[in-house]
Structures are given as structure tokens and as C-alpha cells.
Amino acid sequence: MELESFVLQNGNKVMQAYNHDEKFIHNFFDYKNESNSYPERLEELSNRSFLREELANVIKTFMEPFGISDKAAQHIGELAENGVVVIGGQQAGIMTGPLYSVHKAITVILLAEMKRKELGVPVIPVFWVAGEDHDLNEINHVYTETSGMVTKHKYREKYILKLMASDAEYSHEMMTTFVKDTFRQFGETEHTKALLDEVLTAVRMETTLTGFFVRLMNDLFSEHGLLLIDSAYKPLRELEKSHFSDLIQEAENIAKMIASKEEEFDALGFGKPIEAEYDAANLFYVHETGRVLLTRDDGYFVNSSAGIRFTTDELLKVASEEPWLLSNNVATRPIMQDLVLPVLAFVGGPGEIAYWALLKDAFHHLGIKMPILVPRISITLITPQAQQAMTDVSMSLSDVLSGKVQEEREQFIGTLHNERFEDLIRETETLLESKYSELASATDRSMEQLLQKNLEFHKKQLDFLRNKAEESILIKHDVALRKYRILENELIPEGSLQERIYTPYTFMNQYGTKLVRDLLRQPLKMDGTHQIVYL
Incomplete structure (x- = not known):
């Protein structure tokens, strides 16, 4: 395995500004992505209170069915005392979803290990699984190369509209068939049988899309003690009660601040990442018809299509007595993470950093600052056959990646x-x-x-x-x-870049189960450059 850094042409405009424009960073974020920011953020966290023991117990309880390694157990214990976290998250894709889910976890682990050494305090890697997300069409497929073409393979089981991934149970027979068919498209190698057995074991042991995802991710990263937590996990919702109450009571102010910030963001030519509305509640309610978005209308929290209508007091009662019926949207999820966990740094992709840029004023309104935002490591894996193909047709990597x-x-x-x-x-x-x-x-x-x-x-x-x-x-x-x-x-x-399309099992089938372990041993850079790994 060999490594080189590469600067992508026509890079993301937001990321270019985030990496190089100090005025942009000052306007939309609290900290620069640099070493000097970490002691300051650490000091800020030391002056805030967290339900540490309860949080550690929630994560422990969630992870126990999947297996807790010695390193993970150590991290849970540190979190209960004085540990801080580096966190990133992703939807629960089938077979881990695209490679960038794994790249995000790798970034979280490497950054946590680096800052633990530099700061001399326990820094814990945490992966937040967005199990509350209900757009199952974003996660119900994998891509393979079939007959010389890139083919999308969709898991065909029908689900209720707006069902959360953590509630989406799959047919063991259908998922087993789907996984076997996918591996058949990968082709037979010396690694296929062992990999297929691992994935089918996860299929058999779990019942939901989120459980399937978590078991695979836990198996891939247990050696490094990555902690995983599902945003839809009921005991976690219990810890979020008071924070849901704050978000409900401050819904109008938060919506105004986010919508206003997005207008400022758009005026600078960066677009509207979330199309924020001034009447937004920025919360979902889990209804019998599925997870539905609430808006504010004349003092009420409503979803007209579902026939839902709450007064503020009624919704506060839901937050207090049945908090698992509430969930965050793209705007309030980062705020909730920061209220519940002692977040030193958040690891995100370009899209995530774009919508985080809208949240500074909302964070401040709730009396907290945004964490340090670190772009996830971006990787392209080059197989020997791809490397040989570039040589044979006399094309450079720059030519290939620029289309x-x-x-x-x-x-x-x-x-x-x-x-x-x-x-x-x-x-x-x-x-x-x-x-x-x-x-x-x-x-x-x-x-x-x-x-x-x-x-x-x-x-x-x-x-x-x-x-x-x-x-x-x-x-x-x-x-x-x-x-x-x-x-x-x-x-x-x-x-698209390879990391946005293929599951890591595409390359593990060629390279072996040690792919992730070997990637974690590489001197991968977190400086905004694209990492090229020759397998």
C-alpha cells in the first residue's frame, strides 16, 4: 500500500473558502481548523456540564449486543469521567453504504488519537449513526461493476413511507439473497468466502437496517475502540429531554437565525444548503404514518398533511414524557450532539460543513459555541489493474479524476x-x-x-x-x-469520486479484510488534499 496526496481540480467552493478564507471562517464558525483552536475548545468544554455517567451507560447499553472491545470499554470509562470526543456520523447504509462512511470513521479515529497525544487528555472517537433518518432510498442500494458497466443494485423490500432506518426491519431471506447477489457481481477471489460469511452473519444476527450497519462498522473498527450510538436509540432520547424542551421553546428564534444566516451564505454565492424557512420548527415528530416534519403556524406546531397540531405546552409534554417521538432535522442535529456530548471536534464532508455554516448564531443563542470542524479524509483507492490501465493508455491520475x-x-x-x-x-x-x-x-x-x-x-x-x-x-x-x-x-x-459510489466491500473483496486496518496505519493527511492509496 502506497500513499500520495493530490489536489482535486474544480474543488468544492465552500471547502475552498473553509480551508483558505479567514473572513469566511470568522463569519460562519467559532474556531479555525488548526492546532491552536483545540486548547481553547477544551477550556470551553470544561466549563460546561454533561450527564457523563448516564451518557456512558447509554452508549455501553447500545453497543453491548454488537460487542464491546477492550479499547471501546476503556473509551466508555473515560467518557464517564473527563473524556472529550471527536465525532462524525452517517446514515445506516447497506453494507456500510459508500466508502466515505468508512473514510469518515477513519478520520474520527486518527484525529482522536492525534489530539489525545497532543492535549494529554482522553479524546474518544464516536460515530453517530443517523438511524432517525427516513429517506430509505438513500441507503437501500449498493453499486457494482457488471458487464463493464456501473450498476445500481437496489434492495427491493417495500417499507412504510417515512419509516426511520432504525425501525426498518428487513426480511432475512431477501437480504441474504441481496448480499449473495452483490458478492457474485464482485467476482470470486481468495477473500470472497470469508467476507461473505462475515456480512451474512451480520444479516442473520440483526433485524433492522441500522443494526446491520452498526454490526459491520463495529466489526471493522472495534480494534480502535470506535464508539457507536444510534440517534434514534430510546435511552439516548431520554437524555435529550431537556434539550428538546429548549429547542421547542426557542424554535422561533432558532428558525429566524438559521434562515437569516442562510440568506447571508447565499448572498456570498454559496447557495442554500437546507432551504431554511422562517416558520420551521426544525423538529420531526414520529407519527403513526411515519416521521413527519413540524412547522410553526400561529403559535402551534403542525404538520397539516398528517393532521398533527400541538400547542407549545403539548409538545413540551411530549418532550418530557415520550422524547423518542421527537427527532432532529438537519439543522438541530448538530446542536443536539453538542448539547449531549462533550464534542471537541466534528468530522464532516463538504455538504455537512456547508449546512453547519448556517448554525453559528443558533449555537450562541443556546449558550454554546460550535465545535472545531474538520473535513473528513477523502480517499481514492487505486487497484493494480487501474494503475496498469493508466500506464497503458498514457493517462495521468489528474486527467482521470478531472473527467x-x-x-x-x-x-x-x-x-x-x-x-x-x-x-x-x-x-x-x-x-x-x-x-x-x-x-x-x-x-x-x-x-x-x-x-x-x-x-x-x-x-x-x-x-x-x-x-x-x-x-x-x-x-x-x-x-x-x-x-x-x-x-x-x-x-x-x-x-463521481469512487468514495461516493462503492461500498468498501468492493475493494476488500480484492485486497482482503485488512484493508481498513492498513488504511488506519497510513500517514493520511487531514489538510483538505485528496488521498490516493495504491493497493
Whole structure:
């Protein structure tokens, strides 16, 4: 395994500003992403109170069914005392979802280990599983390369509209079939059987999409003591009671601050990441029809389509007595994390950092500051066959990742044309047109339509020959053309970075179960550059 750093062209505009524009950071965040910020943030956390023992017990109780390693047990104990956390999170994707879920966990672990050494205090890696999310279409699929094409494989079980991932139970038979079919697309290697057995064991032992995700992630990172917690876990909701009450009572002020901040963000050319509304409640209610978003209307918290209508006092009662019926939206989830956990730093992707930029005033209104935000490590894995393909077609990694593969392939195809054959086809077409013109002049007008139709028939036959000749050339040069397909399918599938498309099991099937362990041993940089790992 070899490593190099790479600067992506046409990078994300928000990330460019976050990494280089001090005015942007000052306007939208409390801390710069630099070493000097950590002691200050640590001091701030020391002046706040957290239900540490209760929180540690909640995480312990949640993780026990999945297995708690010695390192994780140590971290839970430290959290109960004076530990602080580095946290990141993701939806509960099938087979861990895309690679960036694993990259996020890797960043959390490496940053926690680094800051533990630098600060001399327990810094604990935590992964927040967004089990409350209900958009199951975002997590119910995996991609594989099938017959030279990137194919989306969707888990077909039907779920109730807006059912949370943590409540979405799957059919063991259907999920087993889905996983086996997915591995079949990966192809058989020396690692396939062991990997497939591990994933099928997780399928068998769990019942929900969130449970399936957590068991796989726990298995991948238990050696490093990564703590996992589901945002929809009822005991966690119990700890959030008072914070839900604050969010309800301050809903109007919070909504105004977020919407106003987004207008400022948009005016600077960064767009509207969450389309914030001034009448938003920024909370969901778990109704019999599913998880539904609440808005504020004339002093009430409502969802008209579900027929829901709460007074403030009624919703406060829900928060106090049945807090598991409430959940946060994209705007209040970061605030809730920071109120419940002693968050030293948050690890996020470009999209997350964009919507966090809207929350500074809301954090301050609740008497807290935003944590340090650290962009997750971004990685592209280069297999030996992809590396060889770049060499064979004389393309640089920069060309590949900037989307030039298709252009290069078309240029290559352009060099393959049989010019002599094409010239003869054109000559034949010209001769046909000339002779049919003579035929037309040698007969009466009643034959014109028939002659034209006959001419078109012969021209179509010539087109057929032309296409067959091109097809023959492409078949003859398929080995060379396959190199371009390898580069597109492996490195920029669907026109996106590899980490946004493929599950890590795609590459573990080729490299082995030690892939994640070996990645964690690399000197991966957290400086905004893209990390290239040659397998």
C-alpha cells in the first residue's frame, strides 16, 4: 500500500473558502481548523456540564449486543469521567453504504488519537449513526461493476413511507439473497468466502437496517475502540429531554437565525444548503404514518398533511414524557450532539460543513459555541489493474479524476477508423445517387417515388455495413478500450469520486479484510488534499 496526496481540480467552493478564507471562517464558525483552536475548545468544554455517567451507560447499553472491545470499554470509562470526543456520523447504509462512511470513521479515529497525544487528555472517537433518518432510498442500494458497466443494485423490500432506518426491519431471506447477489457481481477471489460469511452473519444476527450497519462498522473498527450510538436509540432520547424542551421553546428564534444566516451564505454565492424557512420548527415528530416534519403556524406546531397540531405546552409534554417521538432535522442535529456530548471536534464532508455554516448564531443563542470542524479524509483507492490501465493508455491520475477519460477514449476510437473502407462506402453512395438520378431521368414521373424508396434502402444497407465495420474494429481493439472502462468504472464511476459510489466491500473483496486496518496505519493527511492509496 502506497500513499500520495493530490489536489482535486474544480474543488468544492465552500471547502475552498473553509480551508483558505479567514473572513469566511470568522463569519460562519467559532474556531479555525488548526492546532491552536483545540486548547481553547477544551477550556470551553470544561466549563460546561454533561450527564457523563448516564451518557456512558447509554452508549455501553447500545453497543453491548454488537460487542464491546477492550479499547471501546476503556473509551466508555473515560467518557464517564473527563473524556472529550471527536465525532462524525452517517446514515445506516447497506453494507456500510459508500466508502466515505468508512473514510469518515477513519478520520474520527486518527484525529482522536492525534489530539489525545497532543492535549494529554482522553479524546474518544464516536460515530453517530443517523438511524432517525427516513429517506430509505438513500441507503437501500449498493453499486457494482457488471458487464463493464456501473450498476445500481437496489434492495427491493417495500417499507412504510417515512419509516426511520432504525425501525426498518428487513426480511432475512431477501437480504441474504441481496448480499449473495452483490458478492457474485464482485467476482470470486481468495477473500470472497470469508467476507461473505462475515456480512451474512451480520444479516442473520440483526433485524433492522441500522443494526446491520452498526454490526459491520463495529466489526471493522472495534480494534480502535470506535464508539457507536444510534440517534434514534430510546435511552439516548431520554437524555435529550431537556434539550428538546429548549429547542421547542426557542424554535422561533432558532428558525429566524438559521434562515437569516442562510440568506447571508447565499448572498456570498454559496447557495442554500437546507432551504431554511422562517416558520420551521426544525423538529420531526414520529407519527403513526411515519416521521413527519413540524412547522410553526400561529403559535402551534403542525404538520397539516398528517393532521398533527400541538400547542407549545403539548409538545413540551411530549418532550418530557415520550422524547423518542421527537427527532432532529438537519439543522438541530448538530446542536443536539453538542448539547449531549462533550464534542471537541466534528468530522464532516463538504455538504455537512456547508449546512453547519448556517448554525453559528443558533449555537450562541443556546449558550454554546460550535465545535472545531474538520473535513473528513477523502480517499481514492487505486487497484493494480487501474494503475496498469493508466500506464497503458498514457493517462495521468489528474486527467482521470478531472473527467477526461471519455474524451481520451473517443480520440483513441477516432484513430481506429478504416479510412479506405469509409472512402469506398462514400464513393458507392455517390455512385448510387448518380445512377438513380439517371434512372429517374430515363423513366416517367410515376417511378420517382419507387426509385427514391429503393435508393434509401440501399443507403441503409451501406450504413449497416459502415456500422458493422466500426463494430468489428471496436471488437478487435476491445482489450485497449477495456482499459478506459476500467478507469471510468473504478475511479470515477457515474462521473463521481469512487468514495461516493462503492461500498468498501468492493475493494476488500480484492485486497482482503485488512484493508481498513492498513488504511488506519497510513500517514493520511487531514489538510483538505485528496488521498490516493495504491493497493
